[in-house]
Amino acid sequence: xxxxxxxxxxxxxxxxxxxxxxxxxxxxxxxxxxxxxxxxxxxxxxxxxxxxxxxxxxxxxxxxxxxxxxxxxxxxxxxxxxxxxxxxxxxxxxxxxxxxxxxxxxxxxxxxxxxxxxxxxxxxxxxxxxxxxxxxxxxxxxxxxxxxxxxxxxxxxxxxxxxxxxxxxxxxxxxxxxxxxxxxxxxxxxxxxxxxxxxxxxxxxxxxxxxxxxxxxxxxxxxxxxxxxxxxxxxxxxxxxxxxxxxxxxxxxxxxxxxxxxxxxxxxxxxxxxxxxxxxxxxxxxxxxxxxxxxxxxxxxxxxxxxxxxxxxxxxxxxxxxxxxxxxxxxxxxxxxxxxxxxxxxxxxxxxxxxxxxxxxxxxxxxxxxxxxxxxxxxxxxxxxxxxxxxxxxxxxxxxxxxxxxxxxxxxxxxxxxxxxxxxxxxxxxxxxxxxxxxxxxxxxxxxxxxxxxxxxxxxxxxxxxxxxxxxxxxxxxxxxxxxxxxx
RNA sequence: CGGGAUGUAGCGCAGCCCGGUAGCGUACACGUCUGGGGGGCGUGUGGUCGCAGGUUCAAAUCCUGUCAUCCCGACCA
Numbered sequence: 001x002x003x004x005x006x007x008x009x010x011x012x013x014x015x016x017x018x019x020x021x022x023x024x025x026x027x028x029x030x031x032x033x034x035x036x037x038x039x040x041x042x043x044x045x046x047x048x049x050x051x052x053x054x055x056x057x058x059x060x061x062x063x064x065x066x067x068x069x070x071x072x073x074x075x076x077x078x079x080x081x082x083x084x085x086x087x088x089x090x091x092x093x094x095x096x097x098x099x100x101x102x103x104x105x106x107x108x109x110x111x112x113x114x115x116x117x118x119x120x121x122x123x124x125x126x127x128x129x130x131x132x133x134x135x136x137x138x139x140x141x142x143x144x145x146x147x148x149x150x151x152x153x154x155x156x157x158x159x160x161x162x163x164x165x166x167x168x169x170x171x172x173x174x175x176x177x178x179x180x181x182x183x184x185x186x187x188x189x190x191x192x193x194x195x196x197x198x199x200x201x202x203x204x205x206x207x208x209x210x211x212x213x214x215x216x217x218x219x220x221x222x223x224x225x226x227x228x229x230x231x232x233x234x235x236x237x238x239x240x241x242x243x244x245x246x247x248x249x250x251x252x253x254x255x256x257x258x259x260x261x262x263x264x265x266x267x268x269x270x271x272x273x274x275x276x277x278x279x280x281x282x283x284x285x286x287x288x289x290x291x292x293x294x295x296x297x298x299x300x301x302x303x304x305x306x307x308x309x310x311x312x313x314x315x316x317x318x319x320x321x322x323x324x325x326x327x328x329x330x331x332x333x334x335x336x337x338x339x340x341x342x343x344x345x346x347x348x349x350x351x352x353x354x355x356x357x358x359x360x361x362x363x364x365x366x367x368x369x370x371x372x373x374x375x376x377x378x379x380x381x382x383x384x385x386x387x388x389x390x391x392x393x394x395x396x397x398x399x400x401x402x403x404x405x406x407x408x409x410x411x412x413x414x415x416x417x418x419x420x421x422x423x424x425x426x427x428x429x430x431x432x433x434x435x436x437x438x439x440x441x442x443x444x445x446x447x448x449x450x451x452x453x454x455x456x457x458x459x460x461x462x463x464x465x466x467x468x469x470x471x472x473x474x475x476x477x478x479x480x481x482x483x484x485x486x487x488x
Numbered sequence: 489c490g491g492g493a494u495g496u497a498g499c500g501c502a503g504c505c506c507g508g509u510a511g512c513g514u515a516c517a518c519g520u521c522u523g524g525g526g527g528g529c530g531u532g533u534g535g536u537c538g539c540a541g542g543u544u545c546a547a548a549u550c551c552u553g554u555c556a557u558c559c560c561g562a563c564c565a
């Protein structure tokens with residue numbers, strides 16, 4: 001098989017090819033939709049399991065709401081409609097029939113009284129339920145998460161980064177006070193940050209979106225932004241303080257302790273299969289994926305090297321014993337004893353798939369009681385005594401996880417720069433930097449900068465130091481720097 | 489929705505200009521030699537040439553229509 005295009009040659013093609021070659025996903029026949037293949041789905045499942053655990057640890061429960069949203073619900077929150085109307089799939093009929101030419105056609109008789117929207121997000125359908133669930137402060141808070149698929153009819157799609165249908169989780173909470181809701185939105189941003197850094201080894205910048213970049217219907221949008229290897233930003237997760245916008249749209253009030261009716265305060269927060277894109281573009285190299293041990297479907301792959309079944313049997317005596325030990329330790333091992341692929345082919349294959357540790361054992365090793373171990377992240381290869389292998393694997397799994405984060409953190413730090421004029425700004429962008437620059441705080445300036453440079457305000461970082469300066473475009477005064485980058 | 493391109497085996501492509509038996513690479517199956525970094529040799533399976541019309545003795549090839557996909561724009565939490 002041909003080599004992967006390098007990141008340097010063509011970053012976009014490298015990404016696309018890698019997704020296909022690593023067997024994560026493929027384009028389906030359906031426009032803009034992908035098939036997530038078992039290896040890709042296994043990574044998603046590992047991410048999902050950990051996130052689900054964290055949500056429950058922080059007091060949330062799972063529920064499930066309908067895929068279809070009556071059109072009238074979506075219309076209730078004005079900004080929300082604005083944000084999503086242009087990318088909705090609409091169900092208009094409920095039956096097909098065979099016509100006079102023998103063709104399967106939509107039955108015009110079966111038109112829906114009210115059209116149904118395939119959910120682009122679930123605020124409206126969920127708040128329509130919350131209306132019936134909430135009457136007293138004693139009913140609050142409601143802390144619900146749902147794992148679901150959503151559909152957004154995007155013009156241009158890319159595997160994992162932007163697909164018509166995608167998988168995600170969406171948390172929707174209801175609170176008695178603004179303070180509590182804001183605290184919830186911030187808490188979940190923290191959960192995302194910790195998950196992404198500790199499990200996916202992806203460092204992020206936490207911040208608030210500018211008003212223009214806010215979620216449709218939110219008072220405040222918090223986000224985590226990650227840096228891809230080409231210097232572009234990828235929004236890895238968002239958490240929104242929705243104020244009382246949805247409560248007002250759906251008439252959701254509660255009786256407080258003073259016997260007064262008040263509107264409920266809301267949050268929503270989500271991460272999606274887009275995180276798979278972040279994983280790939282943060283860690284993968286020109287040989288393929290590199291997956292952090294904590295979410296790798298296989299943490300270790302073992303390739304026995306043999307000329308015939310008899311040799312394989314001898315090797316497998318040792319391998320079976322090792323497999324038993326690793327299983328006891330909870331280490332995920334794949335043994336590839338397939339005899340119609342060569343060892344060289346397998347080495348390349350598992351590098352493409354990003355398995356953190358590779359072991360190889362042949363007859364030479366059996367005679368010497370040794371085993372070859374190779375780290376995927378650094379490529380470091382050594383021959384160890386078989387007796388020492390368990391300790392080395394355990395040590396490597398920890399080291400690889402840590403090292404991957406450190407490498408990514410260094411990249412983020414080294415490529416985030418302060419700029420004070422437009423020339424440096426543009427030059428920085430072309431060199432793949434994240435830019436901290438002064439901005440006059442107006443939407444007009446933000447828009448102008450986007451037009452000129454394709455860069456957007458990714459966020460106003462949390463705990464941003466205040467500092468007097470002047471806007472790089474207009475020269476008007478500014479009190480803090482904000483983070484600009486080109487984004488996916 | 490504007491501009492450009494492409495539809496031929498699972499995948500990647502040639503053939504089309506100049507009409508005449510459907511080709512190559514890869515994958516797959518079998519055999520054999522191999523096996524410590526994407527193996528060699530041999531044999532074989534697999535195609536309504538996107539779809540619908542038309543011209544012709546004859547269409548992957550020429551003509552008309554149509555559908556789909558991709559790229560560049562517009563659009564995009």
